Amino acid sequence: MYRVLIVEDDPMVAMINEQYINRNKQFLVVGKCTDGNSALDFLKHNEVDLIILDVYMPYTDGFETLRQIRQQQLSVDAIMVTAANDREALEEALHLGIVDYLVKPFTFDRFRMALDKFIAQTDALKDFGTLNQKNIDYIIDNSRKKYDEVHPKGIQQKTLDLIMEHLKEHNNTWLTGDDVAEKIGLTSVTVRRYMNYLSETGLVQSEMNYETGGRPCMLYKIAQ
Numbered sequence: 270m271y272r273v274l275i276v277e278d279d280p281m282v283a284m285i286n287e288q289y290i291n292r293n294k295q296f297l298v299v300g301k302c303t304d305g306n307s308a309l310d311f312l313k314h315n316e317v318d319l320i321i322l323d324v325y326m327p328y329t330d331g332f333e334t335l336r337q338i339r340q341q342q343l344s345v346d347a348i349m350v351t352a353a354n355d356r357e358a359l360e361e362a363l364h365l366g367i368v369d370y371l372v373k374p375f376t377f378d379r380f381r382m383a384l385d386k387f388i389a390q391t392d393a394l395k396d397f398g399t400l401n402q403k404n405i406d407y408i409i410d411n412s413r414k415k416y417d418e419v420h421p422k423g424i425q426q427k428t429l430d431l432i433m434e435h436l437k438e439h440n441n442t443w444l445t446g447d448d449v450a451e452k453i454g455l456t457s458v459t460v461r462r463y464m465n466y467l468s469e470t471g472l473v474q475s476e477m478n479y480e481t482g483g484r485p486c487m488l489y490k491i492a493q
Contacts, residue, residue, distance in 0.1 A: 271318040271387070272299045276308040276334065277350070278326045282373070286321050286350070289380045296384065305329025309337055317345050319368070319387055324351035324358065332358075335365045346391070348383045350375075372437075376492065378470040424466055428455070432463050436473065436491040443476075443488040464489050 273296050277283040283301055290296045299315060302308040304326045311317070320338075324331035335347055349362045352373045362370050368390065369383035435453050436444070450460040464487070467473035474492050479485045 270294075271296045271391075272316055273297065274299060274308065274311060274315075274317045274320045274345075275301045276303075276305065276320055276326070276331070277301070277323040278303045279323070282323070282350075286380075289377050290321070290384070292377070293381070293384055295388065303327075305331065305334030305337070308334055309341075312338065312343050312345060313341075318391075320345055320347045322347050322349050324349060332361055332365065335362075335367075339365060346387060348387065376471045379472060423462065428459070428463060429467070431455075432460065432467070433472065433491070436489065439490070441490060443478075443490050445478075445486050445488060447486075449489070461487075 273290055275283050275286050275290075275298060277286060283303075287298050287301070290298050296319075299317060300311050302311055306329050308320065308322075309329075312320075322331045322335060326334075329337075331349060331351065335349075338345060338347070346368050347366075348369045348371065349367045350371045350373065351358065359370060368387045371379060371383055431453055432449060432455075435449055446460045446464055447457050449455070449464075450457045464473060464475065468475045468489070472492055473489050475487055475489050477485050478488045
């Protein structure tokens with residue numbers, strides 16, 4: 270069982286994160302902290318496999334907390350949770366070796382994907398003691414394949430991320446599938462398939478537009 274520490278200063282968000290984690294029997298919440306300083310102290314005295322780490326917190330923010338974790342060589346992985354969706358924040362998080370980066374608000378399905386990604390990466394590393402280039406390549410490829418299996422056949426994470434990024438850029442604007450396809454260079458058929466999947470998972474809202482003057486079409490926007 271994977272031991273999880275939630276580091277979040279908002280009690281409501283911390284509660285939701287704990288509820289999401291408790292849905293997966295492979296994880297156990299072993300603690301909750303409201304700031305980076307208390308999280309660092311907890312990690313020094315308790316065994317933790319994964320932290321769910323907020324960015325904006327009092328005293329010590331998530332980035333500084335993660336920098337301290339790396340400097341102190343504490344063996345723990347991190348999923349970062351934040352309202353920050355700018356490129357600089359994402360680059361900083363990637364440099365600090367996060368497992369995943371969740372932008373608030375997020376759905377349970379997206380949270381589950383982050384946990385599944387952690388499991389895939391962790392399980393891939395368990396199979397080998399001494400590493401060489403051949404099995405390192407296998408670990409990386411196998412981890413990627415296991416994570417891809419989170420989605421149905423024909424749905425790739427890279428394409429999902431591309432579509433979601435475009436929708437987030439337009440936030441509350443309703444877009445047609447053709448609008449999205451034209452802007453990001455995919456076929457309308459491909460976008461329609463992905464939009465159906467995103468609608469089913471609750472990441473995207475959809476509604477039928479009957480005011481086209483012709484054939485009705487579906488409209489999409491990021492879920493609020």
